[in-house]
Amino acid sequence: MKLLWYQALTCCGNTHSFLSLEKSLWVLDEYDVIFHPAFSISHVLDDTLKDILKGSLSLDVLVLEGALDGRHRETFKLLAERSKCIVAVGNCAVYGNIPALKNKEVCGVLYRFKERSNVIEDENKVINLTGCPANPEWICGTLMAVRKDMNLKLDQYRRPLIYYSDFVHWGCMRNEYFEWKVEAKGFGSKVGCLFYLQGCRGPMTHASCNRYLWNGVNSKTRAGTPCFGCTELDFPREGLFETKTYMGIPVDLPIGVSKRAYILMSGIAKTFTPERLKDEGS
Amino acid sequence: MRVVKESLLTRIEGSASINLQIEGGKVIDAKVCVHDYRGIEKVLIGRPYMDALVINPRVCGICGHAHLRATVEAIEDALKVKHTKKAKIIRDITNISEILQNHVKWFYLYLMPDFVTKKKELSPFYEPFKGVKWRKAIEFSNLFVTMNALFSGQWPHSSYMVPGGVTCHVDEHTLIRAAEILNKAKSYICILDEDIENFKDLCFEFGLENIGNSYTHFLANCKVCYEEKQDTVKPDLIEERDDYSFQSKNPLAYSWALTVRYMGLPYQVGPIARAVKQKDRKVMSLFKVYKDSFMVRVLARLYEIHSLIEKLDQLLIQLEIHLNKPSWLRGKVKDLSGVGYALVEAARGTLLHKVWIKKGTIRDYKIITPSAWNLGPRCKNYIGVAEKAMLSAKDEWSAQLILRSFDVCSVCTTH
Numbered sequence: 168m169k170l171l172w173y174q175a176l177t178c179c180g181n182t183h184s185f186l187s188l189e190k191s192l193w194v195l196d197e198y199d200v201i202f203h204p205a206f207s208i209s210h211v212l213d214d215t216l217k218d219i220l221k222g223s224l225s226l227d228v229l230v231l232e233g234a235l236d237g238r239h240r241e242t243f244k245l246l247a248e249r250s251k252c253i254v255a256v257g258n259c260a261v262y263g264n265i266p267a268l269k270n271k272e273v274c275g276v277l278y279r280f281k282e283r284s285n286v287i288e289d290e291n292k293v294i295n296l297t298g299c300p301a302n303p304e305w306i307c308g309t310l311m312a313v314r315k316d317m318n319l320k321l322d323q324y325r326r327p328l329i330y331y332s333d334f335v336h337w338g339c340m341r342n343e344y345f346e347w348k349v350e351a352k353g354f355g356s357k358v359g360c361l362f363y364l365q366g367c368r369g370p371m372t373h374a375s376c377n378r379y380l381w382n383g384v385n386s387k388t389r390a391g392t393p394c395f396g397c398t399e400l401d402f403p404r405e406g407l408f409e410t411k412t413y414m415g416i417p418v419d420l421p422i423g424v425s426k427r428a429y430i431l432m433s434g435i436a437k438t439f440t441p442e443r444l445k446d447e448g449s
Numbered sequence: 450m451r452v453v454k455e456s457l458l459t460r461i462e463g464s465a466s467i468n469l470q471i472e473g474g475k476v477i478d479a480k481v482c483v484h485d486y487r488g489i490e491k492v493l494i495g496r497p498y499m500d501a502l503v504i505n506p507r508v509c510g511i512c513g514h515a516h517l518r519a520t521v522e523a524i525e526d527a528l529k530v531k532h533t534k535k536a537k538i539i540r541d542i543t544n545i546s547e548i549l550q551n552h553v554k555w556f557y558l559y560l561m562p563d564f565v566t567k568k569k570e571l572s573p574f575y576e577p578f579k580g581v582k583w584r585k586a587i588e589f590s591n592l593f594v595t596m597n598a599l600f601s602g603q604w605p606h607s608s609y610m611v612p613g614g615v616t617c618h619v620d621e622h623t624l625i626r627a628a629e630i631l632n633k634a635k636s637y638i639c640i641l642d643e644d645i646e647n648f649k650d651l652c653f654e655f656g657l658e659n660i661g662n663s664y665t666h667f668l669a670n671c672k673v674c675y676e677e678k679q680d681t682v683k684p685d686l687i688e689e690r691d692d693y694s695f696q697s698k699n700p701l702a703y704s705w706a707l708t709v710r711y712m713g714l715p716y717q718v719g720p721i722a723r724a725v726k727q728k729d730r731k732v733m734s735l736f737k738v739y740k741d742s743f744m745v746r747v748l749a750r751l752y753e754i755h756s757l758i759e760k761l762d763q764l765l766i767q768l769e770i771h772l773n774k775p776s777w778l779r780g781k782v783k784d785l786s787g788v789g790y791a792l793v794e795a796a797r798g799t800l801l802h803k804v805w806i807k808k809g810t811i812r813d814y815k816i817i818t819p820s821a822w823n824l825g826p827r828c829k830n831y832i833g834v835a836e837k838a839m840l841s842a843k844d845e846w847s848a849q850l851i852l853r854s855f856d857v858c859s860v861c862t863t864h
């Protein structure tokens with residue numbers, strides 16, 4: 168299967184995320200990689216484009232890394248038309264992300280944040296891997312699933328459910344503190360939940376960072392850093408280290424939890440918090 | 450006859466091209482053009498200052514951690530917050546492990562394939578995807594990535610440094626894991642040493658030992674790597690100019706990058722600058738003969754792998770001593786306003802961040818990256834550092850190699 172990796176407005180973070188697992192070597196072996204800007208010996212993109220225009224070449228998988236501006240959009244469209252499957256890797260390729268914040272021309276393949284961008288017409292061949300960057304396991308896993316013709320089920324943003332139906336909250340080591348409403352007093356400690364004060368988006372963010380660990384070893388919340396919701400279309404929100412509250416209640420509640428349920432549960436949890444959770448030192 | 454050659458490069462971070470004018474078997478002019486511009490500094494203005502800890506690492510996928518460190522230390526400087534000694538040790542560990550993964554990948558994935566095009570016998574070792582050493586390099590560099598993530602949570606794009614310290618909790622198990630990874634990394638050094646020798650032979654074979662020289666004003670701020678007590682670089686003397694940048698209105702502009710000058714002069718940054726400033730024995734003996742040639746610039750980066758691995762060993766010992774000390778302390782901030790800067794050594798050289806905060810909000814932000822020093826365009830008085838280095842090239846191939854010896858990162862150059 169022929170794969171071409173195209174970079175647009177990017178920090179190259181998804182290439183490095185992909186490489187950070189050794190199984191990336193296996194993925195590269197399984198494909199016929201026509202071009203990758205960071206690996207290929209020379210710039211064969213122009214030749215590839217000529218072949219594609221002539222109709223003598225078609226691609227099986229086109230990977231897009233980075234957001235599309237005017238300069239990249241046209242080239243990408245040409246490649247996309249001749250590709251069977253498009254994998255948009257990272258929030259820039261999917262939603263436009265940081266490069267799109269101050270430039271209205273910049274967008275992802277199907278979206279510009281929550282609006283549709285429709286750079287290409289046929290959305291059915293697109294798989295979106297959100298994240299800034301996408302977790303290496305998701306990139307390697309998705310590319311292998313495509314290689315093996317597995318029909319991955321996708322969510323409404325065309326993200327594989329196997330990677331995006333979890334919440335970051337699932338598998339977080341601080342779950343018990345969340346349940347009993349014990350907040351982290353600051354940073355540098357294993358104790359306390361980061362949802363209440365530090366702005367953690369774990370219960371609202373679709374991603375499996377705590378199921379498939381980063382670089383095989385860790386995750387943000389395990390390292391004491393709040394989740395910033397970097398797999399969602401509103402990333403980067405303002406006030407990334409703050410939990411916004413109204414009358415003492417977080418403005419954004421865990422998905423599916425009503426304000427009434429939250430208040431009721433908090434009251435009970437706070438009344439019956441086990442002493443061992445309160446007493447642990449920092 | 451004068452020939453103009455324009456070539457787009459692969460095996461760099463991001464997108465860049467060079468424009469060469471070749472006459473009589475010699476490059477007589479060279480321009481480095483960096484294409485993509487994202488405007489990260491503009492995104493920061495008006496946001497709470499803590500947001501910079503999340504946005505700024507996104508400047509660069511391979512040295513984002515250095516941007517995180519520069520951000521947090523600029524904020525600490527602006528708000529007069531101190532971080533703990535333990536946090537300093539952990540920041541050094543992750544800073545250095547990021548530099549290490551970079552150097553390994555750069556040498557094997559970005560530089561060595563150029564020799565494959567000239568010498569087919571090398572392809573079983575260094576050819577992209579298939580080469581034995583190419584593949585080993587991914588394993589080797591990932592050890593440092595794992596080391597980084599062990600403390601920082603994830604790589605790329607961690608935000609685990611916060612004013613006052615770091616967010617992670619470190620215990621004996623973390624230390625043992627880190628020591629285990631470092632031990633494994635050391636087993637790759639003999640392979641690296643073999644390749645350093647191969648590389649030297651190739652330099653002499655292709656006449657690369659004496660070309661690629663540029664300005665020998667070096668700039669490095671060695672607090673991180675070599676325990677210098679104070680900043681030796683004065684940020685007030687750093688000046689950005691837009692003479693030939695698309696960010697100006699000059700019709701002759703050819704790059705999105707800005708030009709950086711120190712006291713009006715071009716300076717070279719990176720591992721060679723760090724080595725010369727520290728009077729590194731191995732690098733100095735080469736420097737005396739070949740100055741900052743292509744070969745010496747590359748070797749300085751490779752020798753740095755040795756010294757930084759040693760440094761990691763010492764840091765893990767220091768961390769053990771400070772294990773029960775706090776990773777983070779809440780600073781007493783009187784006023785959430787101030788101006789601060791930080792100088793950090795990133796893989797490619799000295800990185801400057803400067804922040805203006807008013808009542809907790811970012812008023813302005815300035816990022817000057819190592820690649821802007823080396824790859825930025827010319828100014829009215831001097832041509833760029835990499836541009837000057839390429840003037841000694843005989844052909845397109847050697848000019849490209851010389852440019853590559855600066856470890857090209859276009860995403861940082863423009864950001």
